[in-house]
Amino acid sequence: MIYDIAINNCLCFVDDSFINANVGIEGNKIKYVGKQNVKGDIEFNEKAVLIPALFNAHTHVAMSLFRGYAEDMPLMKWLKDKIWKVEKKLKPKDIYWGTMLGITEMIKSGIGSFSDLYIYMDEVAKAVGESGIRAVLCYGMADRGEEERAKKELEIGEEFVRKWNNEFNGRVKAIFGPHAPYTCSPEFLKKVRERAKEVKSIVHIHVSETQWEVEEIKKRYGDTPVNMLERIGFLDSDTVIAHAVWLSDEEIKVLKKRNVSVVHCPVSNLKLSSGIARVRDMIKSGINVALGTDGAASNNSYNLFQEMKFTSLLQKIKYMRADAIKSIDVLKMAVKNGYKAYGINGGEIKPEKLADIAIIDVKVANFYPLYSIENSLVYSAYGSEVTHLIIDGKVVMEEREILTFDEEKVFDKVEKIKEKFI
Ligand SMILES: [Zn+2]
Incomplete structure (x- = not known):
């Protein structure tokens, strides 16, 4: 043979x-x-x-364009004063080249798959096709409580799934990506969940990233983010939540009961001073925890070896015990659990x-x-x-x-795009 x-x-x-x-x-x-x-x-x-191949289970790859652009700020100030302003200047082609830059970095450190939530996702899908990498992609939807906007956002999200799911020999898995409980209304989230169920799609969302978010959701709806999502029937085995930094014991039980997968993003959580997630408790309770870099603007690297080391070291300090998490469990977070979270038949060297x-x-x-x-x-x-x-x-x-594309060309293009942000 x-x-x-x-x-x-x-x-x-x-x-x-x-x-x-x-x-x-x-x-x-x-x-x-x-x-x-x-x-x-x-x-x-x-x-x-x-x-x-390693699986980067939560990212906004094209944010590589903002690597080093705004530093040393907390999440909400960073988003409002810096990131959301420059994002308005982005054109579809910029997203393509920013994604190619991120893919270059990921391939070079052994990442074979990533899960991306961003804008102009057609360009991200094209970059995935071109580069040979595997990806789970979703358009980041946010209705911000406006009915008209909710309709439009869901349309874009659905159209993306229809157009790209299973493209490139199945290397693209297109799913639904409502941004977060603080940018999406409960009514909108319910609608997304229903549509996702109908087309058997996974839903990827940011949840409980900061203390601010937890307090804000409590103020608005009288519940923590996880409990609010549970109440509206949003959580199940097809839900992947990024961050999950601020969780109570009860919320960990809810996530386990619903078989929700969690993506831990330690470097981003440190850099934006969001906090340290309870990874040890989640793993002990049997939750599938994968590993992500988040966007390069809050990292600044797409390197899961770094994330593995940070994961392990942070858990030791979080729990003040050197055996808080075993290296084999950390390795599994990077190479196996991402495939499991997104229902992809990989992550193991087996026939x-x-x-x-x-x-x-x-x-x-x-x-x-x-x-x-x-x-x-x-x-x-x-x-x-x-x-x-x-x-x-x-x-x-x-x-x-x-072997699949010319990295020098990617660097040249990105240097040119940079000029409009200065
Ligand atoms: Zn994110």
């Missing part, structure tokens, strides 16, 4: 541990994982580590799973001596150790060179 791609002599992340194995890929699926030597049209004999794989060179100074791969990946990796990235069965990066 000649596979499309054969990878021999690797340490593979299989069933939550690392084993010696060889991998055969056919089409966009993994077909063989085992001890037998495999042959392929493309062969890698890497003596490297194989993990599922019949999608062939989304990162090859990692461990013959680098920061990996010596190698006692435990998961500890090295979570605590000492930079992301630059990823040499090859396979997405949907295609080699998208080889020896750190992106």
